[in-house]
Amino acid sequence: MARITDEAKEKILADFHTGKFSQRELAKKYNISNGSVANLLKGLTPENEHLVEAQISLLSAQNEKSEVEMSSILSAAKDEAFNRGLIFNATHKLIKRATEMIDKNTKMDKVNIGDGTQIFEPVELNPLDLKNLQEAIHKGGETLGVVTKAPTTQITNTNAQQSTKIVIERKELKSE
Known part of the structure; x- marks a missing residue:
């Protein structure tokens, strides 16, 4: 052979x-x-x-x-695939940017230089920045399907539940 x-x-x-x-x-x-x-x-x-x-x-x-039904099915599938591609690409770019920020340990932040003028300069990341970047990377990983979703915990704080209820009630009043 x-x-x-x-x-x-x-x-x-x-x-x-x-x-x-x-x-x-x-x-x-x-x-x-x-x-x-x-x-x-x-x-x-x-x-x-x-x-x-x-x-x-x-x-x-x-x-x-x-x-006609098959045409609609194929059209909807193509649109969905296109949209998923956009989300995938944007999420990939965001994860890449977050990783670069962590590697450099800096972010671009507004700095006042007088007379109301502001410019962006690199500043060192603080622990909250690192936590936010970690969460962004994890959520991006979930979106891309490379990280499993972490279990969420429910808020048991009564004040938080009451304030949420007030916001919902206000929305209902506005719509009437």
Whole structure:
């Protein structure tokens, strides 16, 4: 059997990642030895099984839904994917900026230089800044799906509950 080309490797890996082919099936499909396939796939696990299942759902829906419904579904999915991409990119940039601030131990802060003029200059981070950056990075990680959400605790302070109730009541009065 011949040497595996880069193109064949790419196709074998793509088929493997669908989760729908065994190593033996891939060896037969690409006319290579079982050992070659085993070496190529050593330590890998299929990554795209969920995408195959999603595609199956879409193809099945095409048989059940009207063309107008399918068009709406695809349009909504494209919009959602675009919006998620925007959120992902913005969150990634914010995490990067927060990390840079921590690395440099500085932030840009307004400084008065007289006559009401203000400029931004680097100042050292204080413990509250570090805590806020840590929280921002954690929330960004949750948004990106790389950090699990931390359990939240409920406020049991009676005064806090009363002030929240007052704000809600005021909102209700304004809307009437």
